[in-house]
Structures are given as structure tokens and as C-alpha cells.
Amino acid sequence: MNPFARLVVRVVGALLVVDASTAVVFWTFAPRWLLLDERAVSAVSTSAIVVAFSLTAGELLVLLGLALGNRRVLASLAAPSDARPNVDEVQPSDLLRIFAVPSRIAYARVALAVVFGGATLLARPAGVDSYTQGALVVLHLTLVTTATLPLYVASRAAVAHALELAPNTAAREAVALLVRVNRATRVRRRFLVALAAPVALVAVGASLLVYAHARAADRAARLVDATSFASGTLDLVDGRDDGRIAALAKGRELGFSADVESAAPTSIDDEAVVSLEDGRARVRFEPSGPGLASAVWTFASLIAVVLAALAGARIGGFLSRDVMLATREIEATGVVDVLRGSRVYREAYFQSVRRLTSAVDELANVFREFAAAQERAIVARAAAERMRALLLATMSHDLKGPLNAILGFAALLERGNLTEGQRESVSIIHQRGRELLYLIQTVLDAARIEAGPLELATQQAPSADIVMAAALDAQDLLQGSGREVQVETAPDLPVLEVDSGRVVQAIVSLVHAASRMADKGPIRVRAERGPGGSLRVFVDAEAPMLSPEESAQIAEADTTVSVRLAGRRPMSLALGITIARAILEAHGGSLAVTASASEPLRLLANVPSIAATSTARMSAPPEM
16 A cells, blocks of 8 residues: 555544544533433434534545645655655655644644534524533534544654655755754743643533533522412412413513413423413523633633643743753764763753763763774874885885896896806896886885875877887786787777876786786787777786686775685785776776686776866776
8 A cells, every 4th residue: 555545544544533432422421511401412413413524524625635735745655665756856845744734634623623613503403502502512622622632643653654755865854944943932832732731621621510510500490480480470369360460571571481371281491380270380491691600610720721831831941941951962962072071051850851961971972982992093094104104115115126236137147158057047036026026016006006096197198109018018027937928909099198107007917917817828918999089908818717706806806805716826916906907997997807718818908098088987898
């Protein structure tokens, strides 16, 4: 069931239950509370049924209008999780309208009860005096107002379930709009209503009971007076009815309407039937309005409501100040004052707020510990950076310097008269020294990449020159390994705006990585023009068959990963692959590693021109 249907069903169900309960309570207790007789109950039954059905129908119409007015938003919230609406589709104002549905239903319910109850006062049922009808209307309005609270709670729960599906951004903005209202005034006002409303309802109910009993006592007294009036003034004296007409006129002035009939009339309420010598006297009277007791009780009720409102406003003020204190503590959590130590403004009045502020203080202690740990981490990181700089300086000077000297003297030895065995030994020294120098340079570059983004010195360079320079450097690096670097370039290679030295380094790193994975055979480097004037460099080697998982492992390797091929020892390819990928991505390019039956290993470097990719990076290379 979607949120629109679920909300309507839940609220309609709660509304019908509340209206049915209100009608049952009213018809069960109203005659007893107001001391109504059977004639009055039967007289008001039809109008009461009409009011009950009219009230329910009006509430359903209001609910339907509110639901239809928010149907678009509720339908958007009903979308699947992978197609949830964004902030543009669901605005904070839409969520606030849905949030206000329970309040509007409650206000509409009370307003409709007032309108329909007032209509019964204007069209009062026959045989019911205005005071009794007014008491029935007030009692019904009191019950409706009391029953509105559970209806509001049920509606609020249904709306909360619907709002749980709202986008987070729109929900946060809606809450921010609510918070803009003066929180202190709102808390004080709600606490005032929370105390004054129950007292007012109790006062109204008690006033109705007092009024009903006062009316019953007045009716009994008036009945005695009517009986005394008829027997004392309307009976025959010595068989004569002299003065009866004057007595009837005087009785009408006092509120007694009397008739003398020969037949025995039927006695009903608000009438006294007295036997006379020549027939029966029917004396009708109207009950008195609210007397002094009702007025005194009503005044006392008003005083009680006023005192409850004042007490609610006072207590609400205390609670409002406590809420503002807790809000200030929460808003200060994590800032400098709390990190130095909580600042206690005053003790809260309410125990719940005291527990909340205590929890906030404990949270601040956690933040202080976290800040101290973070400060220690910063100090440790600074020390690690210093050690890194020292290591880089040491490797650059203390390692590369002696190693360059060894390579220089090995080159001098190769120029002398050496035996075949000596020349082979010097060649091995020269080859291993170049590999060690390349490894040191790779470690230095990897450390620089980890420390921050690469700085590129771009200039225009022909792609063919870049590829040939990389091939020569790679061949020099692989000298003595028995591997040959074969180069093939297309005739239409572009001129790129790149850091040519870095691009050469990336291609050399890929060739070296391919040589480490290859069992035998040459390393083939093929360059061609790519889409959008880019350069595509293919590095192919006769390496063992790679699975897709192993290809992804090589392509995504970083400086902390040692790549292991199936059934082989770790190849330690991570540094070279990482440097190549970082250089290519700094130019907006990409690196791909694939393997197939015809070409067991292929590394594809896509190098676009920086000027051509200043606003967008190249996507993944097309399938090879």
C-alpha cells in the first residue's frame, strides 16, 4: 500500500473510531449527567443523529481535501528506493504541509462541532427549552474536544510514517524552518494549554452537572408551587367560581399557565394536574434559567481555568528556560569552550533536562579525549612527515650519490682492457646498479605521489619523440636481461601539451612491469592516435595467461599492495603501476590491463593533451 492510501486509511479508521466512541459516550451519559427525561431524550434524538453523521461527513471531506492536496508529494515518497525523489521534486514546504495535516484535522473537527451544535440552537427541537439544548451542545462540544486528542495522536503517527520516506535534504530544511519559530514561546504556550485545557474541560463538565441538578431542584419546587396555586386559587368556594378568572390572570403573570377541564388531562413534565370540585386543573410552567448556584460555580470554574493557565505559563517558562539551556549545551558540543571544559550556566529545574545536560557533558568529555588523541595524531603525523623528508633526503643523497659513483666507475672499467669474465662481471654490476637506481627513483616518486598531487611542467611535445625516448630508456634499463624493446609508431601521432618527462617515466614503468611479468620474448611498444587527439600506447608481453581478477588486481595496485599472480611469487609491481597510473590520471588519462588467448598481457596507456582535457577527464578506454 502506498503512503497516500496508507495515510488516508489510518486517519479515516482513527476518525471513525473516535466519532463512534464520542457518540456512544454522549448517548450513554448525557441523560444521566443532565437529568433528562424520556420526552427530552426522544425530542433531541433525531437532531443528535443528524449532527453526528454531519460531523463525520464533514471531517471525511476535510481529510479527503488535505490528502488530495498532498497526493503528489505522497506519491513521490512512494517511489522505489532507487528512484527516490530529489530535493527539487519534494520541497520543504511540501513536507511542512503534510506535517500540519493532524493539526488541521483537529481544528476542523472542533470547528465543525461548533457549527453543527450552533445550528441545533437555532432550530431547537420541539419540547426542549433553550437552556437544556444549550447544555447538550456544550456537553457534546466538550466530549468532541476531549476525543480530539487521541485522534490527533493517531493522525500524527500516520503522518510520521509517511514522512520517514522523505529525502534527507528536504527533511533537514523542513526542520530548520520549524526551528526558526521562537522555541521559548512555543514551549510556554504548549505547556499553558496542557494545564489549562484539562481544567477547562473538567470545569465545563462540573458546571453542566451543577446546572442539571439545579434545574431539577427548580423544576421540583416549581411543581409544588403550581400544585399549591391550583388547589388554593382555582377550586370552588361554596360551589361558586368567583375570582377564578382573576386568579388565572395573576398566575400567568407569575409564570403559571392554567386551564380547568372537566375531563381528567394527562400529566406530563413541566405541568401540574390538580383535582378540583368541578374537574381538573392543568397548570403549565417554564423552568427557571441558571440560578445563583450555577453562576457561582461558573465563576469558580473560570477562576480555576485562569489559575491553571497561570500555573501552566509559569511552569512552561521554567521548562522553556531549561530547554534553551539544554539547546545551548548541545549547540556548544565540540567547540572550543566545551573542549576546554563545560561551562555550567545554572542548574536545570527539570530532572529530564538535568539528565540531558549531564549526557551532553559526558559527550563533551568524549570529544575532549578525541581532540587530545587528534592532537597527538597531528603531532605524530608531523613527526612522520619529518621522518619521510629525512628518508627522502637520505635516499636522494646518501644512496643515489654512492650508487652513481659505482655506476661511473663501472663505466670506466668497461673502457679498459678486461678479460671476457671481467667484462661480464662489470656488465652485471652496471646492470644491477641501474636497476637499483631505478628502484630508488621509483620509491622517491611514490613517496611524492602519496604526499600530494603531482606537479606537471607541461609543454608541447611530439608523441613520436616521447615514445622513442621511453623505449630507449626502457631498453637501457633492461640491458643485460636479454629482453628487447620493440617500438612501432603510427605516422599520424599527435602533438601533445604534456609533461613529456613524466609521460616517458610512465611508459618506462609499464615496460618494466611487463618485463617482470613476462616469461620470455620481447616487449612490444605500439603507439597510435586515440580519440580526440590523444595518444594510446600499447605495451604487450608474452606473459602467462591472466584472469580478469588478476588483471584488475594489477591495474588497481597501490603502494601497499604486492601483486601476486596465480602460482607465482609476489612480483612487487605495485610501485611502478602506481606511478604510471598517477602520471596518466594527472594528465586526464587512464590505464587498463587485459589478457586474452591471443595476447596474454596488454597494458594500455591513454594520454590525452592537458589543453584538450582541462575541463573533463577521459573516460575508461574502449575495449581492445
